[in-house]
Amino acid sequence: MTRDTHTLVHLCTLPEWRNARQTGEHRPPSLAEVGFVHLSTTRQVHLPANRLFAGRRDLVLLRIDANLLVDPVKWEPGVPTDPEGMLFPHLYGPLPVSVVTSVEEYLPGPDGAFAPQAE
Numbered sequence: 001m002t003r004d005t006h007t008l009v010h011l012c013t014l015p016e017w018r019n020a021r022q023t024g025e026h027r028p029p030s031l032a033e034v035g036f037v038h039l040s041t042t043r044q045v046h047l048p049a050n051r052l053f054a055g056r057r058d059l060v061l062l063r064i065d066a067n068l069l070v071d072p073v074k075w076e077p078g079v080p081t082d083p084e085g086m087l088f089p090h091l092y093g094p095l096p097v098s099v100v101t102s103v104e105e106y107l108p109g110p111d112g113a114f115a116p117q118a119e
Contacts, residue, residue, distance in 0.1 A: 008039045008073075008089050010062045011049055011106060017060050025094040026062075029057070036090035039064065039073070042117040047082055055112035061104045068099040 012026060020026035030038055040048060045061065053059055067071060071093025078088045108114050 004077050007042065007101075008064045009042055009045050009063060010037065010039050010095060011045065011053065011059050012062065013058050014060050017103060020095070020097050024098075027094045031094060036066045036074075036092045037095050039089040039091055041089070044082075044086065044088065044116075046114040046116045047078065047086075048088075049106070049108075049114035051079070053114070055108055057107055059106040061106040061117070062095070062100045062118065063102045064095070064099050065101050068096075070096070075105070078087075 010026070011021075014030070016026065024083070026037070030036060033081060038048060049059070061079055066089070069091065071091055073089045073091050075087040076090050078086060082088075
């Protein structure tokens with residue numbers, strides 16, 4: 001599977017993003033729980049969004065310049081229901097605010113489902 005190695009994305013709530021801006025980095029619970037920050041490509045972000053955040057209207061999409069990341073990013077399988085062979089980028093360290101190139105509101109459609117993002 002082709003990997004978009006320069007633009008990655010991460011979902012969080014607006015309050016989480018505001019906190020990250022104050023501290024200089026985003027440390028979601030997954031960093032303590034499993035040792036990494038869940039990232040996605042724009043083509044696949046709707047999969048974890050629908051799995052974890054279906055219907056939520058308080059999310060922001062952080063676009064990340066992966067070339068600026070210092071901690072390792074490993075491409076690893078998601079869950080068994082993801083398309084066969086699909087790998088997700090996992091950041092093994094906190095997400096620095098300095099690598100975020102844009103922040104966009106991330107809303108579901110009228111049916112509560114999230115759609116794939118434009119590249």
